Amino acid sequence: MTSDFLLFLVLAVVAVASALSMLLSRNAVYSALFLVINFATIAVFFLLLGSPFLAMVQVTVYAGAIMVLFLFIIMILGTEQLRQDETLPWQRPIAIFLGVVLLVETGFIIYSLGFQQGILPDFRSFASGYASPADIGILLFNEYLLPFEITSVLLLVAIIGAIVLTKDQKS
Template sequence: MDFKTFVFYVFSAILVFAALRVITSRNPVHAVLHLVLAFFTAGGIWLLLQAEFLAIVLVMTYVGAVMVLFLFVVMMLDINLDRLREGFWSYLPVGALVGILLVVEMAIVLGGRYFGLDAMPNPPAATEGYSNTRELGLVLYTEYVYPFELASLVLLVAMIAAVTLTLRKRKGLKYISASEQVAVKREGRIEVVKMPAEKE
């Protein structure tokens, strides 16, 4: 076993452990921290597979931004753990079905060559001057341009929906109507009041 294979197995073991701790940890903060570890370790595995761009994007996007936001929200919210555990067993059949499907998929992917299902050839060796970022961009913006645009549209709709859901009117909340502010005239800004002078 060479050093690269050894590092891959070590990273894979850490990734599986962190993923299990995400779903088994009772403390939400600990679960988020284990998810950060899982994403960081997945980035390391992608580096071993010579997918440097994807590894850097994963670390910068998820570990550097999204998971920090999750951790901030989880620590700011007062989460009632007893209320979250109510009805946990009612979700067990669906969760077990999804887990079995994931195990079957991973068994097919990892053990496909033993079952005669290995149809993917080994990738060619990288030549000098090869850039996987350039190749990814070429494939993404030529063959998969429509799915890429569709995914960006879905993310845009989700962002607009998230902003819309936060704009709920509450009682006692002071806000300025933009249309009334634009439609105001000069006469409505200042009112000159004439008052008689007072004598001491």
């Protein structure tokens, strides 16, 4: 327990520091890299919670696919340096306000839950094999079949949309 707790503390510091650096960095490529570090630490959190499947999917999908595409776009457009003048001046106050609201909400939920049920359950209390690939598959195809199918249709629409948008207009 103590070694897990120490590991968690280190990872939490890394996660928060990388998220902050991502926001504050003025170079888009560095921001993207900090986000990759953040995703990697979240993958390790999943490992700590005894769910290697989610950890691997986190790395493959977020760090491996989405962020590579982000980097690709940033590099191909050559927009590494953010401009100093802001084009959307109303964005910053709204973002700060919404961020504070989210933080307060999260804190409130954690504390109210804590008061109702005592200390939050230890992550070791999950059964071994929790969130194993087979369990997730069974859950997806039984309980959450409709949302799963809707998501796949949405993805299909997005793929077709991308193909239509990139088609040569002249031909």
